[in-house]
Amino acid sequence: MTEVENRMAYGAFDNWGYNKKLKPLVGNLRRNMTKSEACLWKYALKAKQLKGYQFRRQRPVLNYIADFICKELMLIIEIDGITHDAETSLAKDKNREEDLNRAGFKLIRFTDEEVLKNISGVVTAIEAEVETIEKSTPLIPRQRGTRNTHNSKKGNYDKVSFTGRTTFDESIKNEMMEKNVAVFLDRDGTINEEVGYLDRLDKLKTITTAYEAIKLINLSGMKAVVISNQAGVARGFFTEEFVNTVNNHLLADLKKKGASIDKFYYCPHHPEDGKGEYLQNCGCRKPAPGMLLQAAQELNIDLANSYFVGDRFIDMETAKKVGAKGILVKTGYGEDLLQDDGPDTASPENKPDFIAADILEAVQWILKDRKNIK
Ligand SMILES: [Mg+2]
Numbered sequence: 001m002t003e004v005e006n007r008m009a010y011g012a013f014d015n016w017g018y019n020k021k022l023k024p025l026v027g028n029l030r031r032n033m034t035k036s037e038a039c040l041w042k043y044a045l046k047a048k049q050l051k052g053y054q055f056r057r058q059r060p061v062l063n064y065i066a067d068f069i070c071k072e073l074m075l076i077i078e079i080d081g082i083t084h085d086a087e088t089s090l091a092k093d094k095n096r097e098e099d100l101n102r103a104g105f106k107l108i109r110f111t112d113e114e115v116l117k118n119i120s121g122v123v124t125a126i127e128a129e130v131e132t133i134e135k136s137t138p139l140i141p142r143q144r145g146t147r148n149t150h151n152s153k154k155g156n157y158d159k160v161s162f163t164g165r166t167t168f169d170e171s172i173k174n175e176m177m178e179k180n181v182a183v184f185l186d187r188d189g190t191i192n193e194e195v196g197y198l199d200r201l202d203k204l205k206t207i208t209t210a211y212e213a214i215k216l217i218n219l220s221g222m223k224a225v226v227i228s229n230q231a232g233v234a235r236g237f238f239t240e241e242f243v244n245t246v247n248n249h250l251l252a253d254l255k256k257k258g259a260s261i262d263k264f265y266y267c268p269h270h271p272e273d274g275k276g277e278y279l280q281n282c283g284c285r286k287p288a289p290g291m292l293l294q295a296a297q298e299l300n301i302d303l304a305n306s307y308f309v310g311d312r313f314i315d316m317e318t319a320k321k322v323g324a325k326g327i328l329v330k331t332g333y334g335e336d337l338l339q340d341d342g343p344d345t346a347s348p349e350n351k352p353d354f355i356a357a358d359i360l361e362a363v364q365w366i367l368k369d370r371k372n373i374k
């Protein structure tokens, strides 16, 4: 295969790596651009403003969704937004950057603050990067001033020959396309006893059947991922640091009995009742699917084949939004909800696929369901 064929085969210039399942989610992300994303798009990238190159936003590349991408330049621009766990995110970002680099993409990133405070400096930096790429790849099909004459449809690139900026290893693609299935787990009322706001460590009590349940998930090869609303942070009842402390204690307790959680996610926000940055209508508070989308990117998860176990209807609704199955447990608020006496009400959007006594029965149902599918 020549370099061109190689790149064409992977659709470097068309739909390479496009994941249809992510399509509705991408649409959602596009509608909910952060302020800095919107700023960069409007003032630097849209309508071929940047040296005539066509950029697109929120495009799936490999298994990631790139904030902005120019396929011709194989250039990705990421803006780092709010992260709940900066250190882990940095490590994940580094992995992602390595993956993308191996696939021949160049990735540059800016912070929200850089974009919002110094857009012209950001534009200058991007232009410098583009010039470097142009110099190292002289045969890039130029888009500059060719809006009407240069048809960017796939066919026209057949005649163009490329220098070997990219060498693509097929094994990388396969490795990255193999997706994980996850069992998303609500925390309070599902893994540990529901105690209202869990604001003291001595209130943390693991539900007795959770050890075996989570161990079964671990053994199955599925990912065990905790997805939790922690609006107590927004309300000033406890800090994010405390949420992390609780999660670490829970993890340590589970590990004592051979069970483990692959990753914890939580939303510290609240739309009406919050202080400072925590007061916001965010995309992560369940039933919004933001935490699942983030997990899907970071842990390479096939959402449509995944499961959500929780004690509230909002957990079921979160599952439905990404095409996952929802299992309602009767622990926590579950039993009350079924008597129409819980914090949220039943609706067609949040109907559970199964109702289980507890997390263990839920996981046993999932394992059976997986067998039926295969
Ligand atoms: Mg709960």
Ligand SMILES: [Zn+2]
Pocket (backbone or CB within 6 Å): 267, 268, 269, 282, 283, 284, 285
């Ligand atoms: Zn949130």
